[in-house]
Amino acid sequence: MIFLELVLQNFGPYAGRQVINLDPRSEENPRPIILLGGMNGGGKTTLMDAIRLALYGQRAQCSTRGNLSYVDFLNQCVNSKANPTEKTRVELLFEHIEDDKPIKYRIVRTWEKNPKDGKDALGILGDDDTWPVDSLVNIWDDYIENLLPLGISNLFLFDGEQVKELAEQETPPQIVIEAIRGLLGLELADKLAVDLEILVNRKRKENADTKDLANIEQIEERLIQQQEDYQVIEEKLVTFQNQIEQLEIRRRESLDKFVSEGGKIAAERNQLEERQKEKNTALENIRQSLSELATDILPLALIPNLLSQVQAQGVKEFRYQQVQLARDVLLERDKRLLQWLNELAIASENVDKIQSFLAEDADNLYTGYSQSKAPWLLADEESLSQLDNVKYHLENAQISARKQLSNLASLEEELIVLARQVQTSAEPEAYQKLRDAVEEAQNQVAQAKANYETTRRNLTELADAIEKTKKELKEYTEKNIDSKNREHIISAAAKVQETLKIFREKLTLRKLNKLEEEVKNCFLYLLHKSDLVFRIGIDTKTFSLSLYDFDGKPVPKHRLSAGEKQLLAIAFLWGLAKVSGHRLPVAIDTPLGRLDSSHRSNLVERYFPSASHQVILLSTDTEIGKKEVETLRENEAIAREYLLKYDSATRQTTVLENQYFW
Structure with missing residues (x-):
């Protein structure tokens, strides 16, 4: 799969119609990297959101959406200076192999302020960009899941903050764990186990007498209610998490305002x-x-x-x-x-x-x-x-x-x-006001974190209650159901579940062994230091990484520098992408923001040219600076360069082709 062209019309800070050629191929020499430079707040993340929105629509995990409904998010994406009569438009032209032949599709999503039905209009155009493929519109979500599943998209479309989070945590975040499970095919085994449990419960219900059935139904109703409560609390947990992130932003803003408007100086x-x-x-x-x-x-x-x-x-x-x-x-x-x-x-x-x-x-x-x-x-x-x-x-x-x-x-x-x-410096009254604002923001963050922790404990307790109810249901039905035919199905299903459990464990070990080797090779290749680790182990349950030296002794993660931890996180993502077997583009937002010069050069020279057949880099001038971009040019790794020119007066961004900061 290759992204060929991205078109933005009145989307975010991009006024009018702006076209970005993303095709890394040329007749002379294919080069993988598409380099887009822009300052912070200039529209880099908006480009990544545009790709996600074009591919997944309402399901897209866009960075600026937060808790917004889809209609509110679409309204937020409309350019502030856009003509009310003009629609906002996002197009993504891509190519992939279908029936051993290359085929192109152009995804077109359009909407206007306060769109009808609260969603965008989706159109799919074929090879010549003129005839619509209506048959794909209704099944687009299933179609794109076969090409680039949403669950693993974050392994190919990621940003520097995701790498930072992955580097700092002992276990991968939930979004990465879900992607790993999708890559390893574990979700199929889990789905089959759930389906078997549903079948077993159905057969037990059919085989119970009236009294037994009433008791079973009562337990099942309790289980359903608990599961519904679990989902509600889980959604609240996500809401609190988003609230904490927003409040953290407000806290930082109030602190910055306290310093910039003289609060710090007023103290002196x-x-x-x-x-x-x-x-x-x-x-x-x-x-x-x-x-x-x-x-x-x-x-x-x-x-x-x-x-x-x-x-x-x-x-x-x-x-x-x-x-x-x-x-x-x-x-x-x-x-x-x-x-x-x-x-x-x-x-x-x-x-x-x-x-x-x-x-x-x-x-x-x-x-x-x-x-x-x-x-x-x-x-x-x-x-x-x-x-x-x-x-x-x-x-x-x-x-x-x-x-x-x-x-x-x-x-x-x-x-x-x-x-x-x-x-x-602020006057005493203004200083006190600024200080009160900082304290209020800090108190709000503390309260939100307390709410999050309370909700998390409630969720854990409810999960335990659900498991207890499931066990009660299983024990009750096993004691009171005595139908041979249905019991045969139940016992056979139990054997299948046990076999499925063994299969899942062996499949996990087999896939993880391959993943461990790929992650180790990627890490040593990026690190350019062959004596640091001999083996990398991945936990079968938490998917956390463990490092071992040549003597088989564990290498504590705290012994790694911050740069080495981030290289390990990138190696993890790179290894997952390789093991996935999907030939997909890689897009990276803010790729080098937290790395020192030596580790930057390793990524520039070793990772970016090799990460995929198409690598889209969204960078500031301090990440891929003059030295890094000259290295990429000398290595003939850059196919196209763009500069996202942001005008702070009009708050608009213009895409300048064949330009970069240097």
Whole structure:
């Protein structure tokens, strides 16, 4: 069996008519994988529901149906933006072998808002998609049961949550147990045993006298009532289970709202406000310090060039003053020298030469330090020394100012962050309201779980009462019925039941032995670690898995990592699919969400290309990411790629062909 095409029209978030080609075959090279990528809430699960709905209609186990009636579920599936005059439509074209020939059928289900008779309209089209096959419409449920039985469909159309549940539980969930029983053919033996019991009771009733018959009928009426009560309580148990799931969702939503709307931050509001006060105090201290610098020496930083010029001019004028003083001293000395020379009676021409030299030397000294402009600063040595101190203190003040400005900017940024946190935190009244909502949701979940547990105990007690009544009926009739012909039927039926019990046990062992080997081979192939387990055993009653090492010793499941447990669950489903003998497509929703990178690569490289001749993967960008999709492309495992583009503004999804996230 191969799914060839899925058509959605105004179904869920898919507005208008959108067609998805699912055929993995091509003329060049058949590739098994059809990859559909979409973000959470973008319509991946809706596609899986569409396939189930097309195949099984009212019997479909769709993820979003819950406790809804079929008409309410169909109304829920109608696109919110759909034209009221247009019908909602789901089509699934598939191909399978019939009488050794390939044959195609297109399942068409249409309905409108509040459909008549509370159901959809079913049509089956033949090979050329034009002529209807009316003969199949009335027997469609039986027909599809022969191709893909509803009981085992969850082994081929499953999601990551189902794998998670199977990995975490010691025994498989009931839905998987029913699928296993269907695969092993055990339901036929059970049905035959029930039919034999009905036959035996009928023959015993025919063989009883009036009094015996009245007693038997009384016991049978009690048994029927108990069985009816059992069914009612069983339905209530399912209702409570669904209620718990819905309430768990509401609890998570209220908790998310508590966190997102500031409930968590509100618990720390006082601390945030205290930190705000501390930061504001530090901020004011820095501003006060900067103000003090601004009223002291810091404004001189505005005229650095002028300060340098003043210092240079002061040095120049001070040097000039020194030269002037030195010149005056030299002139006085030269005058005394000349007088002394004259007293020594030295020739006048030599004295004149000495006098001329001294005058020229004094003029040269003065000329080298003369100024073109008259001194204007007139600063003394002490003032110039103070100017050096001013520059030193100014540099320190600038360094301090820059450091404090940096601290000021950091404090202002921290205050902005604190203000934002305080702003987003809930007020005390709102915080209490959010907290009350969380507590109420938690109390509702606790109450629902208590109701579920009470109902489960009642169901167990009623099951025990039913068995007791059956035993009483059997003992009563065996003591009071004495008809040879009918007794022969009864005794023969008892022998058949005993034989059937032995047959069922042997059939179970035979099928489970094959299943154990397949599950082990699949697990070791996925795990790529041959020394972990030597044998996998499956319990004949609970179908729980047991692992054994090469020495025959049990390998506790808790020794497996979370990833290895999930690979074991996938190997279990894969082995069941192989043992079933059905050549069917495999569709997996959210296949890798809870696996680490090493186990992901094992699934990508080993499981997906080999799971079936057609593998439909519905994945987010974080599950089958860039690395995984490139690996699948390099291995030529992908036949087609689609991207489910969800527009949050319109809440509509568009299917983009030949595209993925990368």
